[in-house]
Amino acid sequence: MNGNTGNYCRQDAREDVGQDLFQNRRDSLGVTVRRYSPEYRDAWNAFASSSAQPHFLFDRNYMDYHADRFVDESLMFYQDNNLVGLFPANRRDGVLASHEGLTFGGLITSLNTSPDLTLAMCGSLEHYCRENGDASLIYKAMPPHFVLQES
Numbered sequence: 468m469n470g471n472t473g474n475y476c477r478q479d480a481r482e483d484v485g486q487d488l489f490q491n492r493r494d495s496l497g498v499t500v501r502r503y504s505p506e507y508r509d510a511w512n513a514f515a516s517s518s519a520q521p522h523f524l525f526d527r528n529y530m531d532y533h534a535d536r537f538v539d540e541s542l543m544f545y546q547d548n549n550l551v552g553l554f555p556a557n558r559r560d561g562v563l564a565s566h567e568g569l570t571f572g573g574l575i576t577s578l579n580t581s582p583d584l585t586l587a588m589c590g591s592l593e594h595y596c597r598e599n600g601d602a603s604l605i606y607k608a609m610p611p612h613f614v615l616q617e618s
Contacts, residue, residue, distance in 0.1 A: 496546060496583060496584060496587040497546055497547065498544055498545070498546050498551070498584070498587040498588055498590070498591045499544070499545050499546075499591065500542050500543070500544055500545075500591045500592070500594075500595045501542070501543045501544075501545060502540060502541070502542060502543075503539065503540075503541035503542065503543055503553075507543060508527045510543075510550055511527050511541075511543065511553060512526055512527055512528075514550050514553060514575070514577075515527075515553060515575055517577070518553070518575050518576060518577055518578075519575075519576055519577060519578045519580070520573075520575050520576070520609055522609075524555075524571070524572075525553065525555055525572075525575055530555060530566065533566075537557040537559075537566065538557055538558045538559065539556075539557055539566075540556050540557055540558040540563060541553065541554060541555045541556050541557075541566065542554040542556060542592065542595065544588045544591060544592075546584070546587075551576070551577070551580065551584060551588070552574050552575060552576050552577075552580070552584075552588045553574070553575035554572070554573070554574055554575070554588075554592060555572045555575070556572070558601075561600065561601055561602045561603075562601060562602060562603050562604070562605060563595075563596050563599070563601045563603075563604050563605070564604070564605035564607075565605060565606050565607035571607050571608065571609045572606075572607045572608075572609065573606060573607060573608045573609045574588055574589075574592075576588075592604070
């Protein structure tokens with residue numbers, strides 16, 4: 468994943484190091500991915516509203532407004548059966564994208580998410596894309612001024 472958008476399948480030495488780093492974190496921290504479905508609406512909304520990125524765009528009531536225009540493939544990340552992250556997304560033409568009905572997106576995490584856990588979620592996201600045959604991943608990062616900081 469290069470910058471805000473990119474093809475995670477590029478094969479060069481630098482990216483291979485990144486892939487190993489993601490995979491090692493994912494495996495050692497046991498992060499798993501579950502595709503969002505309406506039965507998880509309350510858990511999604513509770514996590515999103517208390518996250519480090521508590522923006523109305525990530526509320527399922529807002530996101531589902533676009534249900535007729537996008538094939539939702541939002542993801543939920545778990546560690547030891549605890550919800551630790553969200554990735555609002557949709558699928559189009561073999562591409563998993565930060566939800567195109569939203570201005571921005573990316574990983575939604577809690578205030579106390581460690582860098583290692585963030586890397587583990589990135590590894591799980593990459594693994595999910597590979598398992599589903601995605602040609603690329605489009606990642607729209609959240610502008611930094613919307614991210615809460617621990618005080």
